[in-house]
Amino acid sequence: MTIGTSAHSGSTPPERIELGDLVLRRWRTGDLTRRFAALTASHAHLRPWMSWAEQPPTLAGQRRSLQTSAAHWPTPDGGYLYGIFTARGEVAGGIGLHDRIDPGAMEIGYWCHVAHTGRGIITRAAHALTTTALALPHIGRVEIHCDAANVRSAAVPKRLGYDLVSTATRPRTAPADSGIGMVWATTGCRSDDL
Known part of the structure; x- marks a missing residue:
């Protein structure tokens, strides 16, 4: 894993992380057509869970989102949003570190392009962001939240050695939600077989 140093102060995550055949990097306004195409192709896949x-x-909504991501690091709601790109420059998904839980902790959220599922891309990206977040001086814990029915999403923290720290009822916010939320947490990330 190679971490880019541009605009990386040590108290914020880097804007670029290279993982060999994948790159996690801050979204840019020039990513508009690729991101819009990826989300459009993946809409039926993402809608049940997101x-x-x-x-x-x-296109207008994605333009606004990318303008915000490109102008603010973090975004106004406390997120560090990355595109996941293949070596050919394809958008394989998106992932972010979010400052919306306890002080000293960050939450990872992610989505995968439907054509890239089942390849370990999200697991590798989540591992990289877990390692990155835990290297920040003020972060001691990283969490991943998902609905209990979203087996594929829950498999990511499980593979990374996160602990399931709570399972509780929560409002259903997406069509396939069971209303049971899972919170996975770690203070260190296993790197075996990634």
Whole structure:
């Protein structure tokens, strides 16, 4: 794993992380057509699990989102949002570190392009962001939250050696949600077989 140093102060995550055949990097406004195409192709795949995917993506909505991501590090809501790109420059998904839980902790959220599922891309990206987050001086814990029915999403923290720290009822926010939320947490990340 190679971590880019541009705009990396040590108290914020880097804007670019290279993982051999994958690159995690801060979204840019020039990513608009590729990201829109990836989300459009993946909408039926994402809609059951992602509240933000209730409606199909729009070009205008993606433009606004990318402008915010490109202008702010972190975004106004405390997120560090990355595109996951293949060696050929294809958008394989998106992943982010979010400052929306306890002080000293960050949450990872992710989505995968439907054409790239089942290849370990999200697991590798989540491992890289877990390692990156835990290297920040003010972060001691990383969490991944998902619905208990979302078996594929829950498999990621399980593979990375996260602990299931709570299972509790929560409001259903997406069509396939069971209403049972899982919180996975780690203070260190296993790197075996990644």
